[in-house]
Amino acid sequence: QVQLQESGPGLMKPSETLSLTCTVSGDSIRTSYWSWVRQPPGKGLEWIGFIIYSGGTSYNPSLKSRLTMSIDTSKNQFSLKLSSVTAADTAVYYCVRQWTFWGQGALVTVSS
Amino acid sequence: EIVLTQSPGTLSLSPGERATLSCRAGQSVGSSSLAWYQQKPGQAPRLLIYGASSRATGVPDRFSGSGSGTDFTLAISRLEPEDFAVYYCQQYGSSPYTFGQGTKLEIK
Numbered sequence: 001q002v003q004l005q006e007s008g009p010g011l012m013k014p015s016e017t018l019s020l021t022c023t024v025s026g027d028s029i030r031t032s033y034w035s036w037v038r039q040p041p042g043k044g045l046e047w048i049g050f051i052i053y054s055g056g057t058s059y060n061p062s063l064k065s066r067l068t069m070s071i072d073t074s075k076n077q078f079s080l081k082l083s084s085v086t087a088a089d090t091a092v093y094y095c096v097r098q099w100t101f102w103g104q105g106a107l108v109t110v111s112s
Numbered sequence: 113e114i115v116l117t118q119s120p121g122t123l124s125l126s127p128g129e130r131a132t133l134s135c136r137a138g139q140s141v142g143s144s145s146l147a148w149y150q151q152k153p154g155q156a157p158r159l160l161i162y163g164a165s166s167r168a169t170g171v172p173d174r175f176s177g178s179g180s181g182t183d184f185t186l187a188i189s190r191l192e193p194e195d196f197a198v199y200y201c202q203q204y205g206s207s208p209y210t211f212g213q214g215t216k217l218e219i220k
Contacts, residue, residue, distance in 0.1 A: 037157075044200065044211055044212075044213050044214050045149075045157065045200055045202070045211040046211070047202075047208060047209040047210065047211070058207050060208045061113075061208060062208070094156055094157075099147060099159055099162065099202075099204065100159050100168060100169075102156035102157060102158075103156065104156060105156055
């Protein structure tokens with residue numbers, strides 16, 4: 001069974017850089033494309049972007065200027081970095097395998 | 113960017129009834145790349161339907177998807193207590209991939 005687990009800071013201050021990592025088990029990270037989706041508290045879903053094992057990426061234009069995704073095939077992990085965070089970036093961040101398998105989500109709160 | 117509009121915002125029904133949820137796209141969704149998800153409080157979304165009409169593994173056959181182009185529908189034939197949740201549509205045919213705002217299915 002494919003499992004994904006997000007890990008991240010929990011609480012951050014404005015202007016800092018958010019770093020999240022998704023660890024994949026039960027599947028090779030070389031087999032698919034891997035997305036990030038976020039959900040502000042009480043609101044809907046927003047696609048952030050995806051990465052494939054070769055390192056190719058596609059980003060949401062609304063976040064592209066602040067966003068970097070990377071992949072580590074040796075650790076079966078992929079990561080997200082979002083710079084200059086504000087309160088508007090407060091959300092549950094999900095990592096996703098090709099829409100079928102989702103992590104449990106990591107709540108990131110941006111507050112001074 | 114393809115904007116998805118779901119209706120109604122809230123649907124109040126009783127167990128055993130049929131539910132029909134709508135998702136309308138601002139422009140045609142390529143290759144019927146339209147998915148439906150169910151989300152319960154505190155949980156990640158669960159994929160129900162992909163390719164507009166294909167059920168994901170393990171999804172009961174009371175869930176069905178239909179539509180093409182700009183108009184899509186999720187139907188639940190006989191509501192079970194566990195079906196009351198929020199439902200989202202998503203298009204993944206054109207970047208940026210986008211989600212509808214959700215339909216809350218609540219017990220009447």
